Amino acid sequence: MSAREADAEAEPLACPSCALRFGLDERFCASCGMPLVYVGSDPVESPRDEAHDRARKIDPRYTEGRLVRVAGGRHQAEAELIQGMLLEEGVPSLLRRAAGFDVPDMLAAGPRDVLVPEAGAEVARDVLLQADMAPRERPAETAGAQRRHAASLTGVILAAGAFTALVTWGLIQLTA
Ligand SMILES: [Zn+2]
Numbered sequence: 001m002s003a004r005e006a007d008a009e010a011e012p013l014a015c016p017s018c019a020l021r022f023g024l025d026e027r028f029c030a031s032c033g034m035p036l037v038y039v040g041s042d043p044v045e046s047p048r049d050e051a052h053d054r055a056r057k058i059d060p061r062y063t064e065g066r067l068v069r070v071a072g073g074r075h076q077a078e079a080e081l082i083q084g085m086l087l088e089e090g091v092p093s094l095l096r097r098a099a100g101f102d103v104p105d106m107l108a109a110g111p112r113d114v115l116v117p118e119a120g121a122e123v124a125r126d127v128l129l130q131a132d133m134a135p136r137e138r139p140a141e142t143a144g145a146q147r148r149h150a151a152s153l154t155g156v157i158l159a160a161g162a163f164t165a166l167v168t169w170g171l172i173q174l175t176a
Helices: 005-008 050-055 074-090 118-130 139-146 153-175
Strands: 069-073 094-097 112-117
Touching: 050 074, 069 074, 074 094, 074 112, 074 118, 112 118, 112 139
Parallel strands: none
Antiparallel strands: 069 112, 094 112
């Protein structure tokens, strides 16, 4: 049995859009959210070339877990830009209309949430931080600025700790 056949046996489900393979415990594509189809050990029908290219870039290590929000785009184009940056690092992502904007008038416009599988969330946040596109909700930064005149290393450490706690809290809220 070839390695490819072994893979197909372990992951008999496939995404009809991007051709990613999944085990029987998954029902939706972690990358694009499409319902998975059962393909057994048959080769997946060749997807559109663009989708195939996308699928090839995805690092399977980053496809595990529930979808978590890592960023927001002010509109579809910005969200797609973020999505492209994440894909370059192998992280698949899914765009969703931000809560409160899923009314008919806002379907084409309005902000988008960028969601990635939990396993890819850390990498995704690093990418966004480096690109300076991480979310701006950081009250701890204001606290850090107020302490700057004291030039106290302790203050910086405290601010960093508060920020970490805030991020952790935010993650718990998102994944709850
Ligand atoms: Zn997919």
